[in-house]
Amino acid sequence: xxxIIPVWLDISNNMTRQIKAVSLIxxxxxxxxxxxxxxxxxxxxxxxxxxxxxxxxxxxHAIRKKDRAKPKRNNALWVAETLGIKLHIxxxxxxxxxxxxxPKHGYGANMNPCHDCKTFMVRKALEWxxxxxxxxxxxxxxxGQRPMSQRKDTMPVIARESGAGxxxxxxxxxxxxxxxxxxxxxxxxxxxxxxxxxxxxxPQMALAKQYGFEDYAQPAGGCCFLTDEKYSDKLVxxxxxxxxxxxxxxxxxxxxxxxxxRPAKNYKLIIAREEGEVNFMQGYRxxxxxxxxxxxxGPLVLxxxxxxxxxxxxxxxxxxxxxxxxxxxxxxxxxxSPNQDTRLIRLKPLPVSEMPASWSV
Amino acid sequence: MANxxxxxxxxxxxxxxxxxxxxxxxxxxxxxxxxxCTDPGAINDVTAWCRINGHKVLEARQVEERIIIKLExxx
Numbered sequence: 001x002x003x004i005i006p007v008w009l010d011i012s013n014n015m016t017r018q019i020k021a022v023s024l025i026x027x028x029x030x031x032x033x034x035x036x037x038x039x040x041x042x043x044x045x046x047x048x049x050x051x052x053x054x055x056x057x058x059x060x061h062a063i064r065k066k067d068r069a070k071p072k073r074n075n076a077l078w079v080a081e082t083l084g085i086k087l088h089i090x091x092x093x094x095x096x097x098x099x100x101x102x103p104k105h106g107y108g109a110n111m112n113p114c115h116d117c118k119t120f121m122v123r124k125a126l127e128w129x130x131x132x133x134x135x136x137x138x139x140x141x142x143x144g145q146r147p148m149s150q151r152k153d154t155m156p157v158i159a160r161e162s163g164a165g166x167x168x169x170x171x172x173x174x175x176x177x178x179x180x181x182x183x184x185x186x187x188x189x190x191x192x193x194x195x196x197x198x199x200x201x202x203p204q205m206a207l208a209k210q211y212g213f214e215d216y217a218q219p220a221g222g223c224c225f226l227t228d229e230k231y232s233d234k235l236v237x238x239x240x241x242x243x244x245x246x247x248x249x250x251x252x253x254x255x256x257x258x259x260x261x262r263p264a265k266n267y268k269l270i271i272a273r274e275e276g277e278v279n280f281m282q283g284y285r286x287x288x289x290x291x292x293x294x295x296x297x298g299p300l301v302l303x304x305x306x307x308x309x310x311x312x313x314x315x316x317x318x319x320x321x322x323x324x325x326x327x328x329x330x331x332x333x334x335x336x337s338p339n340q341d342t343r344l345i346r347l348k349p350l351p352v353s354e355m356p357a358s359w360s361v
Numbered sequence: 362m363a364n365x366x367x368x369x370x371x372x373x374x375x376x377x378x379x380x381x382x383x384x385x386x387x388x389x390x391x392x393x394x395x396x397x398c399t400d401p402g403a404i405n406d407v408t409a410w411c412r413i414n415g416h417k418v419l420e421a422r423q424v425e426e427r428i429i430i431k432l433e434x435x436x
Contacts, residue, residue, distance in 0.1 A: 074374060086413060
């Protein structure tokens with residue numbers, strides 16, 4: 001087994017330093033392999049992971065009671081630890097809003113602005129390498145693997161529009177891409193880079209086996225809620241009801257939990273589906289009107305929007321319908337305002353037959 | 362050498378990791394930081410971040426619903 005020989009850069013006055021690259025680490029197999037391929041050529045690599053708020057990693061598993069006992073690992077951290085590299089996790093929630101609200105290249109099958117998202121992340125990586133005196137950027141993109149951002153025609157656009165240009169290296173499919181700065185300068189050898197292409201993950205899995213990597217995140221797993229149809233429907237519903245595309249972190253989180261019911265444009269109900277969601281949603285009672293059934297067991301419900309008194313009565317009847325009292329003639333409900341003023345009312349649960357399917361978001 | 366605390370309760374991962382990372386960058390080698398979290402995943406994620414970035418985990422435990430992680434900044 002040969003050791004890895006570091007690659008050096010002459011900086012000035014006979015001083016040298018090791019060539020350094022930053023790798024976009026999503027936590028998936030491709031970013032793991034792309035990083036390893038470059039590390040094996042003697043380049044110092046550190047990882048970078050951008051947190052948009054829409055990452056699938058972690059969140060709902062920390063909310064649902066059945067998942068709290070076995071927390072899911074953060075795959076980006078796992079990749080970094082497996083490779084023995086530093087990982088910088090950057091909060092880009094605020095900046096990402098413009099990407100999501102106004103993507104130049106539009107959305108994919110759902111509300112996923114993948115092309116603009118990748119351009120944004122590469123641009124942020126470029127800012128990072130310039131600030132930290134690194135030399136180039138690595139991504140695990142593979143030409144032909146994803147329908148929006150990883151196509152032969154879109155990948156050069158991403159490199160150009162991000163500003164990274166030839167400082168962006170895609171080691172897994174470099175043989176299909178124009179030569180980059182790292183290759184021209186001899187920092188990496190093109191013949192030791194790869195020519196993966198297409199949607200099959202078999203080449204990556206074979207390479208992982210060769211490296212001895214096991215227990216990596218399953219390939220082709222969705223890493224972003226915006227690719228999820230149901231989540232996207234709820235996001236669009238939120239924007240349409242509000243009449244604008246603004247959102248806060250709490251909105252992103254609440255779209256991931258509960259059953260969302262919209263009886264009218266001016267309000268919707270978020271109905272907790274299990275104990276973990278009840279506990280999570282308790283934290284929002286100082287922001288929303290909340291409803292719960294007092295006389296029977298039932299979920300916590302948050303009311304998002306601007307309901308009238310008549311709307312709140314309907315909301316309470318819907319809450320009762322999801323409680324253990326659907327057949328009762330009269331149940332006792334508590335309505336609580338954000339400033340904790342409470343009102344008790346008695347009413348009849350709404351029959352299922354009076355709940356149109358169109359109310360479900 | 363100074364001792365600091367970080368309240369990351371109510372935050373879901375990776376926010377406890379990000380907050381720990383950002384706070385640790387402001388501290389000096391030898392300083393300690395106690396991070397309080399409520400996301401059960403934080404006990405794995407924050408300690409993994411420490412290992413990856415070369416900081417020493419002095420303590421990591423769960424007391425009822427609270428996760429308490431004490432780390433020493435190494436650089």
